[in-house]
Amino acid sequence: MSHQEHVLGIDIGTGSARAGIFTPDGVMLAEAKTPIAMHRPAEHHVEQSSTNIWRAVCSATRRAREAAGVSAASVTRMSVSATCSLVLLDKAYRPLALSPGEEPWDIIVWMDHRATVEAAECTATGGAPLANLGGTMSPEMQMPKLKWLKRHRPALYEQIGYAGDLGDWLGFHCTGSFERSVCMLACKWTFDPRPGHGWDRDFLARIDMADVIERAALPETAQPVGVDLGALTEAAAADLGLTTGCRFSVGMIDAYAGALGTLGRSLTDAPKRRLAVIGGTSTCHIAAQPERCAVPGVWGPYPGALGDAFVANEGGQSITGALLDHLVAMFAAGGEFGDDVHGALSEILLERLAKGDPAPHTHVCP
Template sequence: MSPTDKFIIGVDVGTGSARAGVFSADGNLLGSAAHAIAMNKPKPDFVEQDSENIWQSVCQSVRDALAKSNIAADQVAAIGFDATCSLVIRDTDNRPLGVTPGGADNWDVIVWMDHRAIREAEECTKTGAKVLEYIGGTMSPEMELPKLMWLKRHHRQNWDKMGAAYDLADFLSFRATGSNDRSCCTITCKWTYLAHQKYPWDRAFLDQIGLEDFPAKAGIDRKALGVGDLIGNLSDRGAAELGLTTDCVVGAGLIDAHAGALGTLGEYLDGNLDERFAMIAGTSTCHMALSSEPRFIKGVWGPYFGAIAPGLWLNEGGQSATGALLDHIVA
């Protein structure tokens, strides 16, 4: 390796840990590290995490991976984040806001598998809104809008204090850069953002479910960036915490399973996509298929435009408890 060579860091935040890898331009892994993430389960169906704890685990993983790779911080040209589709709630000063009444404010993340918002998800489905066609006709409690509905109804004090709400991958980009830009992947797949439309929010649907104020309140009312599009350079604070330099740039991230699908299917984007789909296994298993035209399939999430690659549509099925079920059996 030459001192002038440039390298890339990928960060993957799963349900139980944060992992970082340092890669050469041709894809060789030079060093990697992982650190666990704390989890809180205050009652049945409630699963919470601490965004600052997640960020600290990310930073430590990046620093450790960099040390193992034997390259200098100023050789890292870019960093990108993927993460679970968990919901991060912050106040107007971007400090953590607790997501459960009576709970501590540091537990500011409603984890993707949290099912507190089953009733709210059912209400979304009952509207019969056209936007539901793009999520298989049924709203899942694992998506962000039912969780926001629950928060507005059951923890109004913190809803009123809320100044920003992030999908976790977007929160990590924010902590790294200070930019509030969002990824097309996250808000298309989990927030009912219709990336293929000039006006991507279905305002009538938001009115029906009592979230007419949410895009502006959550800081999510600007155009989303395509996957990998430039968000900006690391901020002074982000660079210091990650052990990198402000010359390092950050690209718009993805949901963790979707990053796996890009890695699995990326080689075939110019070929016959009908011949392949990706199965991404972890706590859950996601079945991901790409197509050049939208496909509406009842009970299957999508079609999502641009959620993995520009100009392509994604459909997503799967099972929420696969790896988690195996963990339970082993325990």
């Protein structure tokens, strides 16, 4: 890659899509952010729209490239980190709407807990994939969500022609490739990337999901993070303001991308002594080591999810960042900190911490 070429990074969080233009050695030249919409049709149901997210990705990409002052042709590589939300497409690969509205609400958001009963049923099987999930299936994973659809929305389930993590869907939307990231399949789909494992069809049959591999267009293998997925299609390139000379690389779940950037060289220097804590709408704690290490109650071990030759484990707390939003909103002065509330409050706290612990005997645990 020459010095005249650039890399595009896309991050799709819970509330916004972000784009950054980078030099090949990792210097960010510019970034842009566009909010994305959320739909809550019922308690524990949280939905988004892939159409809305695509518009946000394209808007952020165009503005980031313009701010960086680089040509469309100079952006020769791109990849994505994204939440583990579930995108549903019909057999013609169009958005498959879960709820009526102006937007096709075709995404079950990661934090959606409609499938709590189905997750418990998966756990009750005691199936082999549970050994990679700390022994318990989460309603935030994809098999319980699809099982819920099969049970409660059978007509919609029959229409599914593609179901995938948001990051894998972006790769499909940009290139047409059906390949999936090992990070996403291993962490959220019960796929075991170890040689001789793959999909546990006995487990899928026991949870009445034997048809899911064909219905969701799931591959039999998972691609390592960073592998070349293909060139942008003409339509995707036109929407993004790029060219078909830009190639898409296999991406990651957003927390894992954060963990890879946070741990960095310590994966080889001291992998057993460091833990990445990634804060956002939720808080994720991710560690990696060369050997498989199963911990009851902790997700993983996930081979390859964080990088080749490393096995990852993940814990954390859901919606901790959203809880901070809630706490700020409860106070009358919460609206006095501008658009970046967390940034403003962080500056105040850091100033106070520099002078010593401002509340040495106070701990707040909502």
